[in-house]
Amino acid sequence: MSELPKTYEPQAIEEKWYAQWLQDGCFTADPQSSKPAYSIVIPPPNVTGVLTLGHVLNNTIQDILARRARMLGKEVLWLPGTDHAGIATQTVVERTLKKQGEIKHRDDLGRDKFLEKVWEWKDKHGGIIIQQLKKLGASCDWDRERFTMDEDYSRCVQSIFVDLYEKGHIYRGRRMVNWCPVSLTALSDEEVIMKQQNGVLYQFRVEVAESPGTFLSIATTRPETIPGDTAVAVNPKDSRYTHLVGKHVVRPLPAEMPHADRWIPIVADEHVDFEFGTGVLKVTPAHDKADFEIGQRHGLVAIDVLRANGVMNEQAGHGLAGLDRFEARKVAAEMLREMGALEKEDPYQNNVGYSERADVPIEPRLSEQWFLKYPSKEAARDVVADGKMKFYPERWAKVYDHWMENLQDWCISRQLWWGHRIPVWYHRESGEVHCGLHAPADAENWKQDNDVLDTWFSSWLWPFATMGWPEKTETLKKFYPTTDLVTGPDIIFFWVARMIMAGYEWMGEMPFKNVYFTGIIRDKQGRKMSKSLGNSPDPLDLIAKFGADALRFGVMRSAPLGQDVLFDEKNVELGRNFCTKLWNAARFRQMQGGESEGEIAPALLSSDDKWILLKLDGAIEEVSRALDEYRFSDAAQALYRFFWSEFCDWYLEACKAALYGSDEARKTNTLAVMDFVLGHALRLFHPFLPFITEELWHGLGYNGDLPAQQGGRTIMFARWPGVLGKDFRTHYGLDATDEALANARYEVVNQGRGLRRDANIASNKKVKFVFRPTSPLTAHDPEVLKILLNAEALEIVDATWAPAKGTPTALTPLGELFLPLEGLIDVGAERERIQKEIAKVEQELLTVRRKLSSDSFVAGAPAAVVDEHRHRQTAWQDKLAQLGRMLETLGS
């Protein structure tokens, strides 16, 4: 084995191993393999996106799952790819072209030229995030990388559309949709996010046409839409107004319109809440969803007063036409005031729907769009409700179910160019509609629909479209349904729910068996990461500074299941420190020389050896179970604790007694134990820390001479450690006795270190200790104690030995430990220390006694618990007595 350098330098090592893995085809999935399948499809990032911490979290989890599955002997497919992200990408490209002065509007280029530009952009910037994922160590099968606008994928999307059209699930209609006045397209309900707004509630009055002098007061937040009002509505049960139903009011705007043309009816509708405002609602069927429905019920006309971009049109009348909707709002209120109709203006908080992408209020707008009635709803709902498909954390199942219960038709058409164009043609003369993969033979007589499909209409096919559907490919046969899906809960409706429905509709089966929902990454103040706040660190900077393993470990260690993740660079630093610790522990092993991975001789095992082997067994069990249950931070935590606190802090120190001793056989055996533990630890760590573990696997010579696929060359295919188990324990004689002995010894050390501190002796100063054991010690005990106490000497004495007055003394499970320091002790300080301990013990004793003296406790608690309390009481009593004697010996 070659010697490990003094410090771990992640950059070169990461690059080296990633290239090696690629070269050896370690990530490539073989559908012909006889191994059981394990598969994940990546949630495809936007093709123009760059890596964020959210991606780091999400993809590290997937990589951990994939790498562990390989070690468990599965044939693993982690299928990567990118999403064309319709609106996002088109917006970015359009904005850039505008900035470069190439165009003022995309119309300047026309559809085909514009799309060329988008493709150019995609080719130039599309690979970035993929490269970044590689830096993170993602073990995706890059040979199978897919893009939602690949030729075959596009064909797949279109045939799905045709299929649904033929099944009658897709229809076209003029409906109220969510319109984004900036992106100039319809949006689905899911793309609208409600935001609380500080606005104004205006109250204005209108005159009843048939009874001049009688007025109705109306509350509204949108006076600019008054020219679009075609009725006012009251609740049929509202006695204040029932006598007016059927009459008319005079709509105040547009003012220049003849009086008679501004008469609008008063209708009675259940929808009106008579508690709210004045109990009178202005009805604007063209600009409000609820109003539209009222309009339908009462046969009202809809007057559209807005252009697509949110500017008032001619119908809005003088003074408003040409103004932006928000400007028009103020102006309309002013106009009402001038005509004496404005009664009140109150500050008002309400919720307004915003376009998720453009971050502006959407407009409810009447337009011709394509809609989908979701297929396979029942199967999709049941599979989660029945627990056949598992959600982690489970509570998302309820959210899912609630949404599935209230499914609304999906508006799938978008007025964009970048995307899958709707495969529908209209006959130029007859208007006949043709839906199919190609235009009809007499193509020149037909015109294709201008719209494209919602991005999610392609993403929902991801689990099988990426595997070659509709062909029955080997990949599909082997790897569908996929095993795990890892994604954010924010796209549970956008993506997860729809994939489940699509899976059932076209594959007849669920698309994945388990769904893991990550938390959302926030900054350490709990705010969402955002570009404008500048609180979103670049993962690549972090990788450059600390290493990919450090980033992965830091993020995973602080990402508990079901909770948001508060990101703090400190965590990555901790990850880096941990890698260094791992590195140095390995280096320490290497410095001892000797054969790599020698045979362990059970007869030569010390209690320390047995202790660490039992701890290792516990760690394997704990880590495996945590990973089985998707508790990644628990697994990371357990590994951290095991390796640092147990292996390094105790075992590596304790075993120096054997390593620095003269017994070669014991030394060799100790090295074998170290190799055994390190070899297991490296494998347990590998899913979290792929690079450093691979480097050390080789550096320590654990790779052996086996071929790669058998765990020889790479740790990637080394077998995942199973629990050592009963046979192992029997064979190596691991039992509770040795563990207890080691624990007791470590307690002696703790006590001794306490003595040092109280005597103000620096930890690096070697001093002499005296130990008076209560029962015989083995030869091993003093050696270890001496090392761990950093003692110059450890003198073992018998009961006849008495310390000089004032000698600091500690009570330990194995006997009394003295720190003889002639003339150096501060008797007062030592007395204080003992008294402090006495106080503590007395407190404990009091608690236990109080419990035991309670009849109800003794009668009511299980016998074992009462017993345990009795033992505890005895122990505290003994300790108290001894402490008292110590105080006596101390003298004054």
Add this chain to the structure above:
RNA sequence: GCGCGGUUAGCUCAGUGGUAGAGCACCUGCCUGACACGCAGGUGGUCACAGGUUCGAACCCUGUACCGCGCACCA
């Protein structure tokens, strides 16, 4: 309005009925023969509040408060 999380050390969080924990931060001492990205020792908590169940509650139940999120919304 309905639903879901959360409230434990200065900070971030573990801890599902029987002696309150970790990491970071802080304090003290140390470059002790792997590691100062380290070692050793230490300070720090009436477990949000109020009731209840229980021999016993951070933990189970009920309610309250506050923080966060989702869904649905009244113009």
